[in-house]
Amino acid sequence: MASHSSPTPAPAHDDMSPVTRTAHRARAAAAEIAPLPRAVKDEVLLAIADALEARTAEIVEANALDVAKAREAGTSETVIDRLTLDPERIRAIASDVRDVAALPDPVGEVVRGSTLPNGIDLRQIRVPLGVVGIIYEARPNVTVDAAALCLKSGNAVLLRGSSSAYASNTALVRVLRDAVEGTGLPADAIQLVPGESRDSVRELMRARGLVDVLIPRGGASLIRTVVEESIVPVIETGTGNCHVYVDAQADLDMAVDILINSKAQRPSVCNSAETLLVHRDIADAFLPRALNALAEANVTVHADERVRAYADASKATVVEATTEDWETEYLSYDIAAAVVDSLDAAVAHIRRWTSGHTEAIVTTSQAAARRFTQLVDSTTVAVNASTRFTDGGQFGFGAEIGISTQKLHARGPMGLPELTSTKYIVTGDGHIR
Known part of the structure; x- marks a missing residue:
């Protein structure tokens, strides 16, 4: 793949926190990812899928540390099942990434368009959201699903998984970033939010202007906390009763x-x-x-x-x-x-x-x-x-970013179109009002 111009560097403020610096880097990467054509994004996704399979042993080894830690802490088998990665699950995750690559690119899709009575051409098209933050619990597969869907829809992603999956997520993000960088794109399109304490989560929820939207995935307590405390816009996923x-x-x-x-x-x-x-x-x-x-x-x-x-x-x-x-x-x-x-x-x-x-x-x-x-x-x-x-993969959306139970913008399994916004293109011929 041809190399791409370097993203605009983040402001060099010494007093900037690690989370804020990460968000600035994501913002710069998002500007470079947004205009990419589908072929380039698909090539990156296929490189990611190949890397996941090639480095399975590395990922499984890191995951074993998290699973052992969870068992020592007396974590329920239900949560451990969500946490566990094995070669078969990693192959399935890689397959999901390839499925996302095969999906149509939503960016640039004309949602509606017409020629107005005065001759102005009006089009509403899909555009990336920008920087998407994901806050999620012990499901390391979400790390890859979120990254793949965000890249395909032209977004940069900030991943804040739970401390219980820290080793797994660190290994996965390392593999993902290496694959992205190997194609000539900015690795900062995929970043793990630094820190294992709740302070980093709170700071992410305060990063309005740097992060365009937050999506919480997990239990009712996590979702409620993000919805109630975030000043960044939230797409609310929900529990499943x-x-x-x-x-x-x-x-x-x-x-x-x-x-x-x-x-x-x-x-x-x-x-x-x-x-x-x-x-x-x-x-x-x-x-x-x-x-x-x-x-x-x-x-x-x-x-x-x-x-x-x-x-x-x-x-x-x-x-x-x-x-x-x-x-x-x-x-x-x-x-x-x-x-x-x-x-x-x-x-x-x-x-x-x-x-x-x-x-x-x-x-x-x-x-x-x-x-x-x-x-x-x-x-x-x-x-x-x-x-x-009720699942993005089962619905033919590829992997899903979550299942939204709200009624604004996105509802149900969230695939690629739900990770876009829209803008209007107004084309005239010297028209004035």
Whole structure:
């Protein structure tokens, strides 16, 4: 690849903090990355994918330090699963990067355009956001996903992972930066925010004017802190209190399969189901099968009184549900369960307790499916499909930067277009107003 001009250096202020210096370097790199054509960005992404695979041993070795530290600290297996990288997972991450390279470039896309009555040509086009900050917890795969999506959409990225994944993230960013620099582009397009204390997070949240947007990924406490304390604009991702509703007219085999996949295929992620709702008319036929299937998947059921009535005839571990259970994102082999009197009662329950992520209905009734999709206001509503499909990769977006549960700009799995803003190009021929 041909070499590119050096970015404008950051102001040389001796009293500038490490985080501020990092943000200034990102700002300079963003200006150089923004106008690059797709072919150049794709070449960088393919170089990154190759480097990840070539340096797998280095990454796995660093990750082992984080995993050992987590086990010594008594970290739950759910979190350790999110933290762990092995050769197979790294190959999958590299494959995701190649998938991003194969996607259309959103930058320059004409969102709308027309010739106004006065002859002025007006176009609204997609442009990079600029500098994107990601604050995330113990999921080192996010490091690569975020970097790939930001580069493809013409942005520089500042990565602030948790201290529990510090060795993994450091190794990954080193590999990514080496790959970027090897193509002649500024390595500062990808940077790890310096520091392991919360002070660096707070400083990143105060970097308005240097950082264009922050995206928090993690638990409810992290997201709430960033949303409430940041003066940098925030795209709010959300927790996943997802529901599966089994309608009166459901295919029982399908319902069992969707329930188990939604809950147990990978319970540690935000699109796994946390609550099962069953229409009373199908409870006798469905719940005994469902409870046994959940037992085989080692899922503990936090049940209301009507579901507990079926417990003795099943192999399931069933405990009494409390009010807290209906709002809990377990991220574990646990699920809340209730019998409801109608579809509208299921919708009312979801409206009260949902985090707005994903809800599923299992039904053979088109009318029921239509009403459910009309009334449920979450980022994704699945009809006869697992909640686990709410995912940028599954939606064909490549990797995702997060799943937004807000309603402004981006909602649901965030791919490349959600990492852009727009600007208007006004072209006249001596027009004056």
